[in-house]
Amino acid sequence: MNATPSPAASGGAPPLRLGTRRSALAMAQSGLVADLVRDVTGRPVELVEITTYGDTSREHLAQIGGAGVFVSALREALLRGEIDLAVHSLKDLPTAEPEGLALAAVPRREDPRDALIARDGLTFAQLPPGARIGTGSPRRAAQLNAWARSLGLDIETVPIRGNVGTRIGYVRSGRLDAVVLAAAGLTRLGRIGEATELLDADHVLPAPGQGALAVECAASSASLAARLAEIDDPYTRVAVTAERSLLAALEAGCSAPVGALADLLGDGQVVTEMRLRGVVGTLDGTTLVQLSTTGPVPASPGDAADLGRVLAAEMLAKGAAGLMGERAL
Numbered sequence: 001m002n003a004t005p006s007p008a009a010s011g012g013a014p015p016l017r018l019g020t021r022r023s024a025l026a027m028a029q030s031g032l033v034a035d036l037v038r039d040v041t042g043r044p045v046e047l048v049e050i051t052t053y054g055d056t057s058r059e060h061l062a063q064i065g066g067a068g069v070f071v072s073a074l075r076e077a078l079l080r081g082e083i084d085l086a087v088h089s090l091k092d093l094p095t096a097e098p099e100g101l102a103l104a105a106v107p108r109r110e111d112p113r114d115a116l117i118a119r120d121g122l123t124f125a126q127l128p129p130g131a132r133i134g135t136g137s138p139r140r141a142a143q144l145n146a147w148a149r150s151l152g153l154d155i156e157t158v159p160i161r162g163n164v165g166t167r168i169g170y171v172r173s174g175r176l177d178a179v180v181l182a183a184a185g186l187t188r189l190g191r192i193g194e195a196t197e198l199l200d201a202d203h204v205l206p207a208p209g210q211g212a213l214a215v216e217c218a219a220s221s222a223s224l225a226a227r228l229a230e231i232d233d234p235y236t237r238v239a240v241t242a243e244r245s246l247l248a249a250l251e252a253g254c255s256a257p258v259g260a261l262a263d264l265l266g267d268g269q270v271v272t273e274m275r276l277r278g279v280v281g282t283l284d285g286t287t288l289v290q291l292s293t294t295g296p297v298p299a300s301p302g303d304a305a306d307l308g309r310v311l312a313a314e315m316l317a318k319g320a321a322g323l324m325g326e327r328a329l
């Protein structure tokens, strides 16, 4: 990735500073966005590495406040004016809109599904009795356990953390039979070929916003925000807005066992409807509240947020609140 084009390409304009974490995934995502930003602004983009508490701590993610810890250091750098823009995995962004920052763009989303990487090319249904599957996500544990029960499979979910390479390493070393990771992250790292199954959302709903990126800038950078709006994908924007509104209305944190996916349905040419599905469950998968609603594609993010709130209210009426207290340990 060449983050700093030749001076000739800059036309003299100062480079935009794009803050990024140093992990391979963060660098890949930042590189993708840097290319898009260069195209729409005509300015060079330089990557600025920011270290976050989540990168240095060995504690379990759920105990240090969830994935939001990755986000705050980048946001502070934006607010201090040390960087001009920041790229986050949208699923790691807390749902509360921060003061002074703008979610300037949500580019077109990658595959939102989770992927299984199992030993010996196995699919989920082929896992042997007693198989150990690593995931640090209560959402994945709840749905994998529920799915296993419905198939009559005997599996055990094992809490793990670490970056994508570390987690795949648990399978390669034989310590675990399988791990579950976001397909989007694998694709961006060039490792999607290692997936042994893409998990159908009918069995495992992804995290709200999974597969999408968030491009943030200071709210005061109005002209930059206007340029960044050109890399916003309106369909991705309404879909993830509905998913995140559902999450917010459930008053669940990012480490709660909540899955949500909005898909756009159509006849191949024209998008006609949006379906929003949501799930909450206990970690052992014995109880899931899973609901779906389908309607016209929301005309605005505000309408999409309404849809999320409506589905959340239905889930709460079916007992969702009682299932969200759990943490992965």
Ligand SMILES: NCc1[nH]cc(CCC(=O)O)c1CC(=O)O
Pocket: 067, 089, 090, 091, 092, 164, 180, 181, 182, 183, 184, 185, 209, 210, 211, 212, 213
């Ligand atoms: N939890 C960390 C995280 N945040 C975003 C991604 C993947 C990229 C994405 O979902 O957009 C991952 C890794 C994973 O869940 O496997």
